[in-house]
Amino acid sequence: MPQGTASHGSTPNAEATGRRIEDVLDRLAQRGDREVSAAAEELVSVLMDFYGAGLARIMHHVGTGDDGPRPALLRDELVTSLLVLHDLHPEDTAARIGRALDSVRRQHAAEVAEFDADTGVLRLRAGDSGGCGCPSTADQAHQAVEAAVACYAPEVNSVQWETAGATREPALLQISRRPPTGAGAP
Template sequence: MSAPASAPAAAPDAGTTGRRVEEILDRLAGSGDEEATAAAAAAEELVRALMDFYGAGLARVMRLIGDGQQLALLGDELVASMLVLHDLHPENVTTRIGRALDTVRARHPVETEGFDPDTGVLRLRSTSPGGCGCPSTAQTAQQAIENALSCFAPEVTSVRLDTATAAPEPPLLQISRRPPTAATAS
């Protein structure tokens, strides 16, 4: 008798996993005694060894599958984040930013205004027609964009989202008949 099939676990996300690893390493190093410091150093060495091992394996996979099949992998957030983490992603940062934004544009339409690789700041402009400019809507969009970028383009360290604000309506212009003048009053 076989066990019932369970639903597949959700794929881990690179940002969450990275933060979790950092928290664990910080906890190990945080107690301050000599034994804990040695354990923290050993844990960091273990993480580096595993990163090197998995990075070498991913590099080999990318070489073996060839260019045509690589494209299918690049759209997967988990695979893309692993390739970026190991500096194996074949696309440049601008292309990866575009790919990340494509995953959220249906709900949060934005255009890229510019990316500064020195500071990691990505400037975006909301193109949402009739957007209300509500702070909660802008915050939701910002969070969705940052989550997508953490997988595809971790070089982006900060997102500046300028929301389009509607131009103020012009004042109502009252048009009426001209008052009579001396020349027309006779």
């Protein structure tokens, strides 16, 4: 099976697939044959148009209600990324950012501070994830949230994290010996 192709048990990732397509097109361009490179880019464009038209028809047939397959389709990361790629997603950016945060909320709490549509910068506040407060745990949480946002709302160019107030230090837990008990205790 070619590298980057999904097997029956895995789901392709839109971001990784896009990078792979760009890599293949770049390799063809580096060979110096402009005709082959142009033909490859045209092939990608024709396929995008074809699949986009098919997705548009599917979205038309599933309707606009909360019943049927539409809600499940909009919760699916792969379907969402394809709909956004083809400018067919029925939800606006704010709703999709919210859906992305909801998809990881059980493990990683975050809330939107601000989204600047002109620059594509999303500012988030980290919620209390119940972790140990270690930097590596926070980094993992940030990476998971950012990956979900990239999938559901690819128009977000960067994510900036705000800290709640000053840098919070974990509460210090004092461990000492138990006070004496019994007759000798005051």
